[in-house]
Amino acid sequence: MNTNFTIVAKTAQCIRCGKEFTFGVYAVLNSNGPKICPDCGNTHNQEAQSTQKKKAARSRAVTAEIPNEYLHYIAEKDPYNTLNAIMQQSKWNLYLVGSYQAGKSHCAGYAAYCLLENETIFNAHFIQVPSWLRETGRLMASAPDEAALRIQRATKCDLLILDDIGKEKLTERTGETLFEIFDKRLQQGKRIWVTSNYDGRGLAEKLGYDLGNAIRARMLKHEFKMIQVKGGVELK
Numbered sequence: 001m002n003t004n005f006t007i008v009a010k011t012a013q014c015i016r017c018g019k020e021f022t023f024g025v026y027a028v029l030n031s032n033g034p035k036i037c038p039d040c041g042n043t044h045n046q047e048a049q050s051t052q053k054k055k056a057a058r059s060r061a062v063t064a065e066i067p068n069e070y071l072h073y074i075a076e077k078d079p080y081n082t083l084n085a086i087m088q089q090s091k092w093n094l095y096l097v098g099s100y101q102a103g104k105s106h107c108a109g110y111a112a113y114c115l116l117e118n119e120t121i122f123n124a125h126f127i128q129v130p131s132w133l134r135e136t137g138r139l140m141a142s143a144p145d146e147a148a149l150r151i152q153r154a155t156k157c158d159l160l161i162l163d164d165i166g167k168e169k170l171t172e173r174t175g176e177t178l179f180e181i182f183d184k185r186l187q188q189g190k191r192i193w194v195t196s197n198y199d200g201r202g203l204a205e206k207l208g209y210d211l212g213n214a215i216r217a218r219m220l221k222h223e224f225k226m227i228q229v230k231g232g233v234e235l236k
């Protein structure tokens with residue numbers, strides 16, 4: 001039992017702000033006393049935590065393969081506030097449609113990075129659809145295990161961004177792969193953000209009758225929120 005416990009208040013000068021502050025007996029017992037006042041101590045911890053968080057988010061963004069140039073955001077280049085529109089609806093499946101270089105991919109990538117930073121999600125995957133499907137199709141023939149891993153990863157991550165869907169005509173096999181990923185994720189309630197130059201009908205045409213209509217039907221059924229991206233965001 002503590003019977004002879006007394007609190008001794010002492011004063012010291014903070015090495016950060018120079019202010020005199022009072023501290024109690026614990027600090028005296030453990031060391032020569034604290035060197036930083038409680039105010040500066042709190043700020044210091046918060047700064048350290050936020051640096052830590054940013055570092056963690058960066059490394060998750062690298063793992064997610066979000067292109068490096070999308071990890072920056074300049075508000076003046078987003079006059080229609082697309083980022084805000086995405087963030088407000090970030091829990092939903094999204095369909096970002098707008099003309100070439102309107103900034104859809106940039107905003108989608110940066111929004112995903114924000115979610116990784118505020119730890120809403122931990123695991124995203126940014127896929128540039130045409131090249132990803134081409135490579136996956138190639139691997140299906142030469143290294144099927146590797147192709148299966150790629151598909152598994154796209155199917156299981158917290159947030160999948162399918163960038164530039166409809167840009168290229170797909171082969172039957174890559175079209176099926178795309179649909180399978182799409183369908184499995186939606187069945188499991190896993191989010192997909194799509195960016196495209198085409199609206200739903202245009203996309204259906206672009207992807208070919210069967211695949212295009214199947215994907216469009218899934219988007220309608222699973223209530224994809226459409227965001228029209230009017231443009232302004234430029235790549236640095």
Ligand SMILES: [Zn+2]
Pocket residue numbers: 014015016017018019036037038039040041
């Ligand atoms: Zn201080």
